[in-house]
Amino acid sequence: MEKQKKILVLCGGKFAFQSLQALAYEKFLCGVGIGKGNDRTIDALERESEDNIVAFKSFPDKKSLKEMRIWLDEVQPDYIFSISFPFLIPEDVLSYGHDKFINFHPGPLPQYRGPMPIFEVLKNQESQTAICAHLMSSTFDQGNIIFNDIVQIENKDNYGKLTVKLSGRMAHVVINMANMVQFANKIPNRPQEETDAYYFEKPDFTDTYINWKRMGAEEITSLINACNPWNTGADACFQGEQVKIIAATVVDKPHNNKVPGMIISIDKDNSINVACSDDKQIAIEIMSTDEGIVSPKEFNLQRYIVGACFN
Amino acid sequence: MQKIGILLARSTFYHTISFDLYEGLRQSLKRLGRSDIKIVTENIGFGADKQQCYRSAEKLLLEENVSLVIAYIGHRTAQLLRPLFLSANKMLIVLDAGANLPQEWSASPNIFYHSLHNSLGAWLAGKQAANDGYKNGGMVTGYYDGGYLQTYSISKGFEKAGGKICFNHATGYKKEDFTMVPLKSFLKEFENPALLTLFSGDYVQWNFEELKETLNKNTPIYLSPFGFEETMLETAIHPNTKIKGVAAWSKSIENNENTLFTETIESIGRTPNLFSLLSWESAKIAIKVLDLLNNNNGNILLTAQGLHTYEFDSPRGKVKFHSKTNTSITQLYNAEIVTSEDGKCQVRIDNIISDTVEEFETMSQLELDNISSAWHNSYTCI
Numbered sequence: 001m002e003k004q005k006k007i008l009v010l011c012g013g014k015f016a017f018q019s020l021q022a023l024a025y026e027k028f029l030c031g032v033g034i035g036k037g038n039d040r041t042i043d044a045l046e047r048e049s050e051d052n053i054v055a056f057k058s059f060p061d062k063k064s065l066k067e068m069r070i071w072l073d074e075v076q077p078d079y080i081f082s083i084s085f086p087f088l089i090p091e092d093v094l095s096y097g098h099d100k101f102i103n104f105h106p107g108p109l110p111q112y113r114g115p116m117p118i119f120e121v122l123k124n125q126e127s128q129t130a131i132c133a134h135l136m137s138s139t140f141d142q143g144n145i146i147f148n149d150i151v152q153i154e155n156k157d158n159y160g161k162l163t164v165k166l167s168g169r170m171a172h173v174v175i176n177m178a179n180m181v182q183f184a185n186k187i188p189n190r191p192q193e194e195t196d197a198y199y200f201e202k203p204d205f206t207d208t209y210i211n212w213k214r215m216g217a218e219e220i221t222s223l224i225n226a227c228n229p230w231n232t233g234a235d236a237c238f239q240g241e242q243v244k245i246i247a248a249t250v251v252d253k254p255h256n257n258k259v260p261g262m263i264i265s266i267d268k269d270n271s272i273n274v275a276c277s278d279d280k281q282i283a284i285e286i287m288s289t290d291e292g293i294v295s296p297k298e299f300n301l302q303r304y305i306v307g308a309c310f311n
Numbered sequence: 312m313q314k315i316g317i318l319l320a321r322s323t324f325y326h327t328i329s330f331d332l333y334e335g336l337r338q339s340l341k342r343l344g345r346s347d348i349k350i351v352t353e354n355i356g357f358g359a360d361k362q363q364c365y366r367s368a369e370k371l372l373l374e375e376n377v378s379l380v381i382a383y384i385g386h387r388t389a390q391l392l393r394p395l396f397l398s399a400n401k402m403l404i405v406l407d408a409g410a411n412l413p414q415e416w417s418a419s420p421n422i423f424y425h426s427l428h429n430s431l432g433a434w435l436a437g438k439q440a441a442n443d444g445y446k447n448g449g450m451v452t453g454y455y456d457g458g459y460l461q462t463y464s465i466s467k468g469f470e471k472a473g474g475k476i477c478f479n480h481a482t483g484y485k486k487e488d489f490t491m492v493p494l495k496s497f498l499k500e501f502e503n504p505a506l507l508t509l510f511s512g513d514y515v516q517w518n519f520e521e522l523k524e525t526l527n528k529n530t531p532i533y534l535s536p537f538g539f540e541e542t543m544l545e546t547a548i549h550p551n552t553k554i555k556g557v558a559a560w561s562k563s564i565e566n567n568e569n570t571l572f573t574e575t576i577e578s579i580g581r582t583p584n585l586f587s588l589l590s591w592e593s594a595k596i597a598i599k600v601l602d603l604l605n606n607n608n609g610n611i612l613l614t615a616q617g618l619h620t621y622e623f624d625s626p627r628g629k630v631k632f633h634s635k636t637n638t639s640i641t642q643l644y645n646a647e648i649v650t651s652e653d654g655k656c657q658v659r660i661d662n663i664i665s666d667t668v669e670e671f672e673t674m675s676q677l678e679l680d681n682i683s684s685a686w687h688n689s690y691t692c693i
Contacts, residue, residue, distance in 0.1 A: 002362065133394070147397035150420060150612075169417060176394045183365035183391075188373075188398040 005182045006030035008055070008077035012084035013041050015163065018171035019083055019104075020045075024052055028178045031055035031075045033068070035086040059087065068093045079181050081174060082136060091138050099187065101136035101143075104174060106166050108132060108148050110192040113141035114200035118162055121153065122226035123207070125218060128152050131166065131173045135189055141199070144189035146180075149173050158225035158247075209235045210245070212261030212310055216278035217250040224248050232288050236310045244288040251281040261310040270297040274310060314349045315597055316371030317590070318382035320358045320689040324512025325542075328586050328692070329354070332383055332406065335590030336597075338575050345598055351375045358384050358689035361391055368392050372399045379404060379600050381593050383586070384689050386411050389422050396421040400611055402600050406589045408537070408690030410459035413636035413675050415683060420615035423600075424638040425593050425630075427585055428667075429690070430464040432557035432643055433535035434674045435664060437468030437507055439555065439645065440533045445505035447477045449497055451518075452509040454484040455693055458686045460679075461535060465507045467677055477501045484693075489514070491521035498530060506530060511537040511691045516547040519656070523550035531555060537691070539646055542584050544656040554648035554656075560588050560627045561646065561658045569626035592625045596639075599623075633668065636675055640668050 007023055008031035009016060023029040032049050033056075034042055042058050049056035055075045059065055069092055072080070080096070082089070082103040094101055107117020108130035114120065121129040130150045135143035151169055153162065180187065208231050210220055224234040224245050233244035251273055255264055258275040265273045271283035284296055299305070317336060319329035333352060340348055353367035364384065371377045372395065380396075382388075383406040396403045402421055409426040440448060448469045452462060466476050478497040482489050498504060506526075510518045515538055522532065534556030541562060562573050562583060572591055576583040599621050600614060607613035619634040628642040643664040651657040664670075 147394050149393070149397060151417070172390070172417065173394075176390060179361065179365070179391050180394045183362050183369075184395070185366070185369060186373075188395070 002182070004028065005078040005178070006076070007079050007081055007178055007181070008033065008072070008075055010035065010080060010082045010085040010089075012086050013037050015106075015167050016083035016170070018167055019081075019174040020048075022171040022175045023081075023178060024054065026175060026178065028182075029054055030077050031057070031071075033057045033059060033071070033085075035059045036061075062087055065090055065093065069096065072096050081177070083170060083174070088138070088140060089136060094136065094138060099135060102146065102177060102181075103134055103136045103141070103143065104170060104177075105132040105134065105141055106163075106170070108150075109134060109141060109145055110194070110197035112200065113197060115140075115202045117200070118159055118166065119203055119226045119230070120200045122157065122159060122162065123223050125222045126153060129162070129166075131170055133173065133177050134192075142192060144191050146177070146187060146189045149176075158228040160229045203231075205235060210310070212236075213277055215276065217276040217280035217282050220276060220282055221248050221250055233286075238310050239308060241290060245284055246286040246288055246293065248282045248284045251283050253281055254279045255281055259309060263305050263308055263310075265306060266296065266300055270295060270300070272296040272299070272305070312347060312349050313601065314351050314375060314377045315601075316351045316353065316368075316375060316377035316380040318353050318355045318364070318367055318371070318380065318384065320355055320383045320692045322357070322512070322692045324693070325584075325586065325691055327581070328383070331581070331584055331586035332590045334576065334579060334581055335587035336381065336594050338579065339591040339594035340598075342571065342575060343594060343598060345594075348597075348601075351377055355382070355384070355689075357692040358388055359687045359692075361388075361687065364388050365391060365395065368395055368403075372396075372401055377401075378604065379597060381406060381590065381597060383589075383692075385686070386413070386416050386424075387684070387687050388689070389424075390416055393419055393422060400609060402604070402611065402614065404593055404596055404600070406593060407638070410456075410461045410537075410690040411684050412460040412464060412677070412679065413638055414677070414679060415460065418635065418637045420611050420637075422637060423596070423615075423618060423632070424636070425589060425596055426638050426640075427536055427559045427589060428640070428643065428671075429536050429559075430459075430461040431667065431671050431674055432559060433461045433465035433507075433509060434468035435643060435670060436533045436535055436556040437465040437470075437474070438472040439557065440505045440507060440531070441469050441472030441474035443505070443531070443555075445503060445531065446474050447501040447504040448474045448507050449478040449480060449494065449501075449504055450476055450507045450509070451480045451482075451491070451494065453482050453489070453514050456509045456511055456514060457481040458684060459690065460682065460684050461509055463677070463679070463682060464674055465509060465535065468674075469507060474505075477504065486517065489517050489521065491518070491525045494525050498526070504530060506532045508532055508538065509535055511540070512543065512693075515540065515543045519547050519550045522552070523548060526550060526552050528552050534648070536560075536643070537585070539648070539658050540585055541658055542582055544648065544658065547656045549648070549650045549654060549656050556646060557664065558644045558646040558658060558660065560585060561644070561660050563658065563660055564626065564644070566626070566628070568624050572626040588626060592627075592630065595623045595625070596621075628663070631668075633671060633675075638671070640671055643667055
């Protein structure tokens with residue numbers, strides 16, 4: 001039996017917790033580094049690390065990365081796993097061993113490079129996503145791919161649900177990768193296919209805004225799911241007020257050429273039915289307004305809305 | 312020449328398991344007119360040594376450059392190999408005893424499970440016991456067999472059909488520790504009980520020996536598919552009580568495929584069994600995978616989609632795939648164990664259970680409540 005490999009994890013917060021637990025349980029974990037992170041998360045991780053006699057270090061900002069190489073030289077891990085670590089690892093740190101840094105990207109590569117692939121796959125109505133294990137390079141998400149482990153996306157998945165699902169699956173993928181580095185003679189990897197590659201920037205208002213004139217019902221509900229809960233829903237404008245639509249479903253009913261964005265009716269279950277550009281409707285179930293998070297019934301009490309338009 | 316790899320396990324109970332697995336595959340390829348395919352073997356011991364399993368699979372993929380690998384392993388070892396096969400873009404066909412539950416792990420397009428469905432058979436045997444009117448049940452197993460999630464499926468099957476598990480008994484794994492004596496007090500305590508038993512290998516024989524001394528004739532025994540493994544039953548003493556349950560296969564099943572299988576294996580001087588059956592059937596899956604890979608330019612996702620709609624005839628009946636878990640499903644059999652002329656045991660097939668897809672769907676949606684199996688080895692390989 002070969003000596004157990006020592007793995008240090010660089011992470012960004014609670015998304016990595018299950019993976020850390022799994023690695024600690026299997027006795028792979030030798031250190032934890034957290035980038036940014038709130039005080040509560042940092043305290044919890046530091047305490048757990050102390051209890052488990054695992055090295056711990058916080059990297060609150062880019063400047064603090066200067067200390068990373070010294071820390072690695074002290075801890076001497078065999079491999080460094082990165083799970084949603086928010087900073088690009090500088091070249092002088094990567095020179096610790098270029099084939100020793102493995103990132104776990106929560107989206108398929110090379111198609112979904114960028115900081116928020118969970119948002120992008122949901123917005124693009126993909127039926128499956130992946131956790132990609134890849135070697136790290138001095139640019140984001142561009143190192144050689146080891147494997148893409150596919151994860152199915154359910155219709156009901158929103159950003160929050162898919163994140164929780166991926167966090168659980170991440171623990172399995174990370175343990176599988178740990179076993180690979182433990183037992184493999186060589187870590188197989190291949191360069192990314194640049195013709196399939198796309199880098200998605202962090203989404204801004206134009207990405208989360210519902211364009212009623214252009215978007216069909218499925219497209220709109222996918223955007224709403226992709227924005228829940230991190231953006232408190234998809235952005236829209238109603239009678240001059242910025243609102244967010246948090247939950248909605250597709251109603252496969254024609255609206256007979258009503259203006260896209262127009263509120264057609266209010267259902268018995270109090271959902272608001274809105275015309276979309278593809279002659280289908282969506283039923284809005286929860287919204288966020290200046291007055292708080294409201295059900296359509298509460299929203300309707302505030303004003304007469306049938307015939308009015310989102311724009 | 313095209314090459315396929317096979318990871319062969321060994322077992323102290325089933326001495327011939329690696330030969331059975333190899334010959335089942337080889338003879339079936341021959342019968343299918345594909346003797347041109349070279350079989351490359353690697354030994355994985357009991358399937359419990361992670362390094363040995365990984366290195367053996369790695370060797371087949373990276374040194375032998377096989378087109379696919381067939382392996383008699385469990386879900387946990389398949390997980391160990393998952394990144395290797397994903398990375399190599401190759402298909403792993405797991406010959407699965409089915410002693411665990413598929414929902415413990417997520418499916419991967421690179422891994423398909425060709426199953427003997429011990430847990431599904433156990434689930435159905437549990438239901439059968441309750442439907443036969445036995446509402447008080449005792450689950451009886453051993454230290455080894457009890458480490459698989461079949462224990463969960465047999466208990467849940469019994470409970471879903473209205474039964475109540477009144478006691479559990481897990482006996483030791485050495486002959487000197489193997490005892491059914493604690494059952495005596497349980498059997499006195501509960502009215503009209505049935506025993507839901509999970510054993511494989513020599514334990515099947517030991518169980519019957521012990522039960523013959525412990526049970527009265529009115530207490531029935533229900534078995535999962537490995538309890539019906541015929542090479543063990545041939546030398547097992549019948550405990551003189553009603554023995555029922557669910558079998559995956561028997562030599563006595565009457566269909567052309569089974570006749571071809573049993574006659575072919577017997578013609579080379581071997582006894583057909585569950586292991587040669589599993590690898591015999593896997594030859595058809597392997598050939599289909601090779602065709603699909605060829606037609607889809609090696610695209611694993613398209614190959615997996617192609618397998619989801621693939622059906623074929625086997626000695627057990629028609630085989631198809633459950634797409635959510637990438638697991639093959641075939642019909643199972645209500646069966647009994649009757650006394651042979653020499654007082655030993657033989658299988659009598661009563662009828663076909665044809666709604667196995669629906670039952671598997673229900674069973675594979677059971678909430679596991681954080682239970683898991685920690686055994687790494689291939690089932691029955693100790």
